Amino acid sequence: xxxxxxxxxxxxxxxxxxxxxxxxxxxxxxxxxxxxxxxxxxxxxxxxxxxxxxxxxxxxxxxxxxxxxxxxxxxxxxxxxxxxxxxxxxxxxxxxxxxxxxxxxxxxxxxxxxxxxxxxxxxxxxxxxxxxxxxxxxxxxxxxxxxxxxxxxxxxxxxxxxxxxxxxxxxxxxxxxxxxxxxxxxxxxxxxxxxxxxxxxxxxxxxxxxxxxxxxxxxxxxxxxxxxxxxxxxxxxxxxxxxxxxxxxxxxxxxxxxxxxxxxxxxxxxxxxxxxxxxxxxxxxxxxxxxxxxxxxxxxxxxxxxxxxxxxxxxxxxxxxxxxxxx
Amino acid sequence: xxxxxxxxxxxxxxxxxxxxxxxxxxxxxxxxxxxxxxxxxxxxxxxxxxxxxxxxxxxxxxxxxxxxxxxxxxxxxxxxxxxxxxxxxxxxxxxxxxxxxxxxxxxxxxxxxxxxxxxxxxxxxxxxxxxxxxxxxxxxxxxxxxxxxxxxxxxxxxxxxxxxxxxxxxxxxxxxxxxxxxxxxxxxxxxxxxxxxxxxxxxxxxxxxxxxxxxxxxxxxxxxxxxxxxxxxxxxxxxxxxxxxxxxxxxxxxxxxxxxxxxxxxxxxxxxxxxxxxxxxxxxxxxxxxxxxxxxxxxxxxxxxxxxxxxxxxxxxxxxxxxxxxxxxxxxxxxxxxxxxxx
Ligand SMILES: Cc1ncc(C[n+]2csc(CCOP(=O)(O)OP(=O)(O)O)c2C)c(N)n1
Ligand SMILES: [Mg+2]
Numbered sequence: 001x002x003x004x005x006x007x008x009x010x011x012x013x014x015x016x017x018x019x020x021x022x023x024x025x026x027x028x029x030x031x032x033x034x035x036x037x038x039x040x041x042x043x044x045x046x047x048x049x050x051x052x053x054x055x056x057x058x059x060x061x062x063x064x065x066x067x068x069x070x071x072x073x074x075x076x077x078x079x080x081x082x083x084x085x086x087x088x089x090x091x092x093x094x095x096x097x098x099x100x101x102x103x104x105x106x107x108x109x110x111x112x113x114x115x116x117x118x119x120x121x122x123x124x125x126x127x128x129x130x131x132x133x134x135x136x137x138x139x140x141x142x143x144x145x146x147x148x149x150x151x152x153x154x155x156x157x158x159x160x161x162x163x164x165x166x167x168x169x170x171x172x173x174x175x176x177x178x179x180x181x182x183x184x185x186x187x188x189x190x191x192x193x194x195x196x197x198x199x200x201x202x203x204x205x206x207x208x209x210x211x212x213x214x215x216x217x218x219x220x221x222x223x224x225x226x227x228x229x230x231x232x233x234x235x236x237x238x239x240x241x242x243x244x245x246x247x248x249x250x251x252x253x254x255x256x257x258x259x260x261x262x263x264x265x266x267x268x269x270x271x272x273x274x275x276x277x278x279x280x281x282x283x284x285x286x287x288x289x290x291x292x293x294x295x296x297x298x299x300x301x302x303x304x305x306x307x308x309x310x311x312x313x314x315x316x317x318x319x320x321x322x323x324x325x326x327x
Numbered sequence: 328x329x330x331x332x333x334x335x336x337x338x339x340x341x342x343x344x345x346x347x348x349x350x351x352x353x354x355x356x357x358x359x360x361x362x363x364x365x366x367x368x369x370x371x372x373x374x375x376x377x378x379x380x381x382x383x384x385x386x387x388x389x390x391x392x393x394x395x396x397x398x399x400x401x402x403x404x405x406x407x408x409x410x411x412x413x414x415x416x417x418x419x420x421x422x423x424x425x426x427x428x429x430x431x432x433x434x435x436x437x438x439x440x441x442x443x444x445x446x447x448x449x450x451x452x453x454x455x456x457x458x459x460x461x462x463x464x465x466x467x468x469x470x471x472x473x474x475x476x477x478x479x480x481x482x483x484x485x486x487x488x489x490x491x492x493x494x495x496x497x498x499x500x501x502x503x504x505x506x507x508x509x510x511x512x513x514x515x516x517x518x519x520x521x522x523x524x525x526x527x528x529x530x531x532x533x534x535x536x537x538x539x540x541x542x543x544x545x546x547x548x549x550x551x552x553x554x555x556x557x558x559x560x561x562x563x564x565x566x567x568x569x570x571x572x573x574x575x576x577x578x579x580x581x582x583x584x585x586x587x588x589x590x591x592x593x594x595x596x597x598x599x600x601x602x603x604x605x606x607x608x609x610x611x612x613x614x615x616x617x618x619x620x621x622x623x624x625x626x627x628x629x630x631x632x633x634x635x636x637x638x639x640x641x642x643x644x645x646x647x648x649x650x651x652x653x654x655x656x657x658x659x660x661x662x663x664x665x666x667x668x669x670x
Binding site for chain 2: 022023025049051052056057059061062063064065066067068069070071072073074075092093096097101102103104105106107108109110112141142144165166
């Protein structure tokens with residue numbers, strides 16, 4: 001067991017996979033000499049050389065398209081978005097080519113690539129660097145979407161994403177890079193399509209992901225003291241959703257709260273609510289409650305920014321309301 | 328009306344053309360032409376749908392470039408005007424036709440259609456329906472070749488990639504971004520511009536500050552050549568040089584082929600903006616007629632030789648239609664197939 005920071009857990013995943021398979025490479029802005037904007041690829045270029053840690057010009061759409069071409073012809077590129085928001089410039093290559101090309105080509109090509117990097121709302125980074133992109137991307141056919149939240153799952157999920165033969169959009173969160181955790185010494189992989197039951201309980205199911213997992217767990221401490229017993233599920237995979245784990249939990253608690261950093265309109269939560277209605281409506285004692293961030297550009301001001309995303313106290317109140325069935 | 332650019336003169340005497348190679352080029356151009364004429368017929372008979380962009384007039388470019396490459400080894404990347412590039416790359420006409428008919432036997436299993444032709448076997452990286460988006464993909468394939476050679480120590484990795492696109496597309500960022508990266512990393516790629524003077528209804532001169540596209544290579548330190556795109560010998564000769572350069576690890580080349588499409592932008596285009604005089608001037612430069620004259624004058628082929636090829640190709644195209652007609656539709660039970668690699 002070694003205590004590892006989340007960014008180093010990601011670095012270990014990349015290092016191990018690059019050592020294991022010469023087809024794996026990293027492409028992006030400042031991933032080589034500079035070591036990545038959050039140091040996820042620090043010093044790897046010294047070990048693997050400049051072609052495997054390819055510092056690209058600032059040309060997101062084109063280097064993402066290059067990764068698609070490299071993946072079609074047998075390499076396994078990992079794209080780093082210096083900030084995931086910059087990949088809005090690569091939306092076309094991600095959606096049309098990474099996402100859809102296997103299908104439009106009638107199975108002629110596979111696109112084994114990972115698109116990863118820092119996302120989410122940080123601390124006063126302003127609207128453009130505080131994006132909630134998962135909603136934009138979730139509708140793209142052919143993409144898998146993963147959101148890591150701890151050093152342990154970051155490493156295990158990234159390794160699996162690199163080995164997957166499909167394009168995987170892999171969200172890291174800017175405020176979680178310095179989380180610490182003891183990681184196993186041996187190699188391990190985590191499945192890309194399995195949610196994690198973080199806390200098992202019987203009163204209410206809380207579905208969450210990425211940084212909000214930690215807000216939920218903070219709220220859970222308060223709730224425990226007050227005698228509540230919530231079940232907390234970290235989705236990990238935002239697409240596809242693990243309805244096995246979600247369903248098992250709902251059949252037990254019959255109450256669901258979604259806590260997300262995503263915007264409310266057309267968000268991951270919206271999709272979850274719709275899917276629960278489709279599949280598990282009869283199991284519900286109350287309408288699913290959604291705690292999402294506000295439908296506004298993330299404001300710079302600290303107070304306004306805090307009001308934009310869901311805070312632990314709101315989660316506590318939502319659970320109390322839900323259990324009292326005052327929803 | 329803007330002054331026509333003078334086509335660069337090409338001296339046919341500067342190339343060594345064998346009878347065999349000459350007939351191969353001729354046959355490929357005729358296949359392109361007859362296939363596209365058949366598509367127009369089938370489209371109007373309601374056998375194919377959507378946007379169908381024909382290649383008539385531009386055959387010398389596809390043939391001249393792709394026939395300078397190694398079939399099944401080198402990579403070809405196209406646009407929505409991709410039928411003939413697919414044929415030159417060796418995708419059988421019947422599988423292209425079946426794709427246009429939306430059939431399960433199509434090269435993209437009926438999932439792609441006219442603008443999304445693919446064949447991994449023939450190293451056709453695809454038809455790309457959005458302007459410019461194939462250029463980065465082609466650049467990535469070229470990078471892959473360099474990577475295999477230099478990182479993985481694969482000495483056989485000397486494949487060349489050709490990316491085809493139009494004049495209008497050279498105003499898109501992906502063109503400049505990829506020229507930069509290809510030159511920066513010395514990638515084995517040909518950027519082949521098919522300058523047919525028009526981007527749907529946008530005349531080239533109205534869209535760009537420097538209409539001579541080949542000149543844009545120089546700022547990237549890359550050779551840029553201007554070629555008579557109606558002369559297959561000229562294209563073939565320029566491509567031979569560029570392919571050899573790329574294969575030898577000497578980097579990319581930008582080839583601007585001055586050409587013209589003999590039909591509207593797509594079969595849905597009323598084609599009202601191009602003047603009659605312009606069309607007639609270019610029709611007079613028909614690349615197949617020009618090459619026919621050359622083959623006969625050089626005594627590389629006789630009229631009967633060429634007639635024989637024409638009728639063989641016509642039969643092949645007719646057979647392709649028959650095959651497409653008789654082929655099954657994709658099964659509705661396979662609607663979700665090919666979304667992920669596991670399917
Ligand atoms: C991103 C994008 N924008 C617009 C279009 C619509 N469109 C299709 S073809 C075309 C003109 C392209 O002209 P050019 O690059 O010269 O190629 P040509 O059609 O002449 O072969 C346009 C604007 C498109 N397909 N993709
Ligand atoms: Mg054009």
